Amino acid sequence: MTQPVSPPRDSTAKVPEARPPAWRGLAARADVRTLSLLGVLAALIVVGGITKPDEFLDTRNLQLVLTQASVVGVVTVGMTFVIVSGGIDLSVGAIVALASVWATTVATQEYGFAGILFTAIVVGVGCGLVNGVLIAYGSMVPFIATLAMLASARGLALQITDGKTQIVTVPSVLDLGERDAYVLGVPPLVMVFAVVTVIGWLVLNRTTFGRRTVAVGGNPEAARLAGIDVRRQRLYLYLLSGLCCGIAAFLLIVLSGSGQNTNGNLYELDAIAAAIIGGTLLTGGRGTITGSVLGVLIFFTITNIFALNNLQSDVQQIAKGAIIVAAVLVQRRTASTT
Amino acid sequence: MAPEPPLLSMSGITKSFPGVRALDGVDLDVQAGEVHCLLGQNGAGKSTLIKVLAGAHQPDTGSIRWHGEEVTLRSPIAAMRLGIATIYQELDLVEHLSVAENVHLGHEPTAAGFIVRGKTASASTAALLKRLGHAEIDPARLVGDLSAAQQQIVSMARALSHDVRLIVMDEPSAALDPDEVDNLFRIVGDLTAAGVAVVYISHRLEEIRRIGDRVTVLKDGRAVAHGLPAKSTPTREVVALMTGRNVEYVFPDRPLSPPPGEPVLTVRGLSRQGEFEPLDLEVRPGEIVGLAGLVGSGRSEILETVYGARKPTAGQVLVDGRALRPGSVRAAVRAGLGLAPEERKAQALLMLESVTRNVSVSSMSRFSRGGWIDRGAELGAARAATRELSLRPDNPSVPVRTLSGGNQQKAVLARWLLRGCKVLLLDEPTRGVDVGARAELYAVIRRLADEGLAVLLVSSEVPEVLGLADRVLVLREGRVVHTAPARELDEHRVLDLVMEGSPA
Numbered sequence: 001m002t003q004p005v006s007p008p009r010d011s012t013a014k015v016p017e018a019r020p021p022a023w024r025g026l027a028a029r030a031d032v033r034t035l036s037l038l039g040v041l042a043a044l045i046v047v048g049g050i051t052k053p054d055e056f057l058d059t060r061n062l063q064l065v066l067t068q069a070s071v072v073g074v075v076t077v078g079m080t081f082v083i084v085s086g087g088i089d090l091s092v093g094a095i096v097a098l099a100s101v102w103a104t105t106v107a108t109q110e111y112g113f114a115g116i117l118f119t120a121i122v123v124g125v126g127c128g129l130v131n132g133v134l135i136a137y138g139s140m141v142p143f144i145a146t147l148a149m150l151a152s153a154r155g156l157a158l159q160i161t162d163g164k165t166q167i168v169t170v171p172s173v174l175d176l177g178e179r180d181a182y183v184l185g186v187p188p189l190v191m192v193f194a195v196v197t198v199i200g201w202l203v204l205n206r207t208t209f210g211r212r213t214v215a216v217g218g219n220p221e222a223a224r225l226a227g228i229d230v231r232r233q234r235l236y237l238y239l240l241s242g243l244c245c246g247i248a249a250f251l252l253i254v255l256s257g258s259g260q261n262t263n264g265n266l267y268e269l270d271a272i273a274a275a276i277i278g279g280t281l282l283t284g285g286r287g288t289i290t291g292s293v294l295g296v297l298i299f300f301t302i303t304n305i306f307a308l309n310n311l312q313s314d315v316q317q318i319a320k321g322a323i324i325v326a327a328v329l330v331q332r333r334t335a336s337t338t
Numbered sequence: 339m340a341p342e343p344p345l346l347s348m349s350g351i352t353k354s355f356p357g358v359r360a361l362d363g364v365d366l367d368v369q370a371g372e373v374h375c376l377l378g379q380n381g382a383g384k385s386t387l388i389k390v391l392a393g394a395h396q397p398d399t400g401s402i403r404w405h406g407e408e409v410t411l412r413s414p415i416a417a418m419r420l421g422i423a424t425i426y427q428e429l430d431l432v433e434h435l436s437v438a439e440n441v442h443l444g445h446e447p448t449a450a451g452f453i454v455r456g457k458t459a460s461a462s463t464a465a466l467l468k469r470l471g472h473a474e475i476d477p478a479r480l481v482g483d484l485s486a487a488q489q490q491i492v493s494m495a496r497a498l499s500h501d502v503r504l505i506v507m508d509e510p511s512a513a514l515d516p517d518e519v520d521n522l523f524r525i526v527g528d529l530t531a532a533g534v535a536v537v538y539i540s541h542r543l544e545e546i547r548r549i550g551d552r553v554t555v556l557k558d559g560r561a562v563a564h565g566l567p568a569k570s571t572p573t574r575e576v577v578a579l580m581t582g583r584n585v586e587y588v589f590p591d592r593p594l595s596p597p598p599g600e601p602v603l604t605v606r607g608l609s610r611q612g613e614f615e616p617l618d619l620e621v622r623p624g625e626i627v628g629l630a631g632l633v634g635s636g637r638s639e640i641l642e643t644v645y646g647a648r649k650p651t652a653g654q655v656l657v658d659g660r661a662l663r664p665g666s667v668r669a670a671v672r673a674g675l676g677l678a679p680e681e682r683k684a685q686a687l688l689m690l691e692s693v694t695r696n697v698s699v700s701s702m703s704r705f706s707r708g709g710w711i712d713r714g715a716e717l718g719a720a721r722a723a724t725r726e727l728s729l730r731p732d733n734p735s736v737p738v739r740t741l742s743g744g745n746q747q748k749a750v751l752a753r754w755l756l757r758g759c760k761v762l763l764l765d766e767p768t769r770g771v772d773v774g775a776r777a778e779l780y781a782v783i784r785r786l787a788d789e790g791l792a793v794l795l796v797s798s799e800v801p802e803v804l805g806l807a808d809r810v811l812v813l814r815e816g817r818v819v820h821t822a823p824a825r826e827l828d829e830h831r832v833l834d835l836v837m838e839g840s841p842a
Contacts, residue, residue: 207709208702215699218688225647225685226700226753227671285690 033279033331037294044298048305055308063187069300070193071096071251072270073293077200078244079271080292082237084204086217086284087142089241091131091149092248092271096264098153099123099249104166104259113172116253121246127153128242132235150268157261166259177254189251196247201289213237217284273320274299277327298323343406345370345535346391346422346504351400353386358743358770360386361397362559368504373526373536375546375568378556379580379798384539387556388506391537392424393417421503425493425510433482438463440481441496466495469528471521487518494525505529506537511545523549541634543573543837555579577632577833581800588777589805590784592824596808597624600659602792603675603761605644608653613639614816616653621761621792626783628795628807628824630832636816637796638680641763644794645677646670657761671700676754678747680765680796686750693734693741694720696749701757723752727782744768744775751782761792768802780806800832812836 048056082089103120134145204210215223278291306316346368353361368374389395393411411417438459447458463477472491550568601620609616614636649665657673679685697720705716720734729748768776812820812835
């Protein structure tokens with residue numbers, strides 16, 4: 001073309017036209033939701049680094065944040081499956097409590113490491129089985145069945161402990177929480193969380209179990225008419241959530257060196273909130289493990305930053321509430337524009 | 339033309355939902371004091387039209403005139419303020435509130451602006467109920483304790499508690515006994531005598547003859563006839579308008595002789611109490627058997643019972659001579675049955691998912707080992723199945739919700755094609771499918787049959803059944819009244835059979 005070079009004003013007018021497709025292409029590949037959650041997490045780390053540069057970015061502090069996040073994180077992975085299937089599990093905190101006290105009774109501790117791990121997992125899966133049978137085959141509403149489990153499991157945990165803290169005396173269990181057990185600076189508990197996350201992601205995205213979960217949550221009638229055994233799938237999902245609670249209970253035993261009936265208090269709310277922040281639809285049919293885990297990390301990073309800045313738990317609670325509302329509003333907006 | 343403008347005049351109303359155009363330029367004129375009947379099959383657009391009239395849906399284009407003046411019905415409250423009341427088919431009452439509370443819901447008589455004056459509400463409710471001929475209903479009773487007919491009266495009382503000029507009744511007689519229907523008609527008569535207009539929706543043509551003044555027939559989102567005289571238009575003409583074609587379709591050729599071989603699907607004495615009477619039928623590989631009947635004839639119920647989605651009262655379904663466990667969808671699917679249900683979005687599709695995942699959902703074990711999905715194989719198989727049906731766009735990774743109705747139906751067919759099913763059950767296969775895409779779908783169905791599939795087809799559109807099926811069973815009120823090869827029947831004959839007993 002023989003035209004002169006266009007003036008700057010003209011070129012600025014053209015740039016906005018050219019940019020959105022490129023941005024959208026990137027976003028489509030990497031998923032806007034995940035990116036925005038990563039952005040929030042990065043922003044929080046920046047805030048932590050600026051307000052308390054020495055304490056927040058200290059290795060020990062980061063290890064602590066991740067370790068604390070691991071227990072709720074494992075529970076959240078199970079919760080995400082349940083919510084994606086259109087259900088809810090209010091009993092996770094109570095199951096963690098029951099599993100942790102059952103696994104730390106004097107009788108169980110006699111069997112050592114294996115006895116504690118085995119008991120925690122069996123109790124978790126057992127509670128999940130009761131939930132699953134009531135919901136899938138007793139046609140009970142998940143909210144009610146798991147609310148009943150919440151009450152009963154907490155009660156049973158109190159009965160077992162009589163309100164007393166059960167100290168763990170098995171050295172091999174306690175050693176897992178010690179610094180000596182860290183591999184390349186990563187605490188074993190965090191590794192368990194990472195492994196559960198990866199397995200959870202693979203199961204949800206790459207297996208028939210994951211597909212059925214999404215189908216049952218997205219449209220149970222269509223799933224049934226497509227030949228999926230909706231009831232059995234629901235049963236398995238509550239078993240899975242119970243299994244995650246059992247693993248989390250073991251992590252908590254390692255972390256606290258004890259079993260208490262007050263363990264796992266309000267884990268259900270943290271797990272549900274993390275899943276929602278991560279973009280899981282409470283009505284089912286859509287959700288990601290990545291989003292939920294980022295939601296957990298965001299929660300625990302905030303808690304840590306607040307604690308380092310001497311803001312008490314009341315302020316933390318208020319902030320958590322505000323974050324949930326903000327996350328849902330932002331997501332609704334991105335959903336309506338796409 | 340009457341010098342006085344009609345009470346209500348809707349013109350050129352269009353309304354689209356993702357994937358389907360529910361209303362396509364509908365006109366409706368209603369005069370004060372008339373009973374204007376709205377007729378049409380399920381999915382013809384009646385519900386959407388009355389929701390536009392009730393202010394619950396906003397039309398995309400078109401205008402609404404009220405007493406000759408253009409109005410916009412932004413919300414149900416706006417419609418109510420003008421004097422338009424709607425009694426929906428699914429009654430919108432609050433079961434745990436009393437009759438009086440329901441009648442005055444949203445406009446309770448109050449003292450000092452917020453204290454509900456219960457006695458006033460009770461008294462006015464009692465007066466309304468008396469006017470409706472049901473003084474025996476106690477305004478203090480909970481609505482949940484009333485019968486369906488009584489609840490309908492309460493719903494009507496609620497409509498009348500406003501200063502109503504036009505009242506829309508959506509299938510008001512569906513839940514009523516004959517003597518209750520008589521009372522309903524008396525009320526309708528009183529209302530029209532007082533100058534109130536009634537828009538009356540019903541499938542029952544004999545009712546429309548009794549109380550209707552004029553009829554507007556909807557089909558595929560269009561008004562195919564306006565203001566027909568309700569009393570003198572021949573039934574056959576009305577039914578033909580409801581079920582007939584606006585366009586002549588090219589149906590694929592069918593084989594000259596019935597396909598040989600043993601039946602793959604055999605139904606013996608299958609029945610469901612209150613829905614359909616014992617039914618026998620056989621479908622051979624390569625054969626398309628059609629069930630023709632109007633709404634309420636038991637068509638969909640039969641198909642869903644064959645598929646195991648409903649549990650039969652009696653009878654058996656056999657595939658290749660082996661009886662299926664009754665009431666088990668999984669047994670049916672395993673034996674080789676596949677269903678393309680009437681309500682595609684609600685019953686078949688995972689709307690948040692891609693075409694691939696919708697297609698592969700019934701055959702996941704074929705692309706997985708130990709529960710692990712081979713996504714490459716899955717995508718390849720989904721692509722092959724959707725290509726075979728010429729599904730557009732030719733990219734199975736797109737979300738299924740972005741497809742047109744016809745292509746969504748192809749996705750459902752591809753699901754069963756991929757699974758390799760032997761018997762395809764099609765419930766209203768062209769419902770919500772654009773007129774242009776239907777011929778293509780017919781060709782696909784015939785081709786599948788030619789390749790050896792047995793097809794059991796249900797449709798309320800008589801020409802569709804006659805054009806596509808080899809053999810036709812005509813249903814009326816849950817009973818097969820006639821069976822014949824499709825080539826020996828014509829539309830008029832079938833319509834007479836379907837309407838038998840009504841004045842023709």
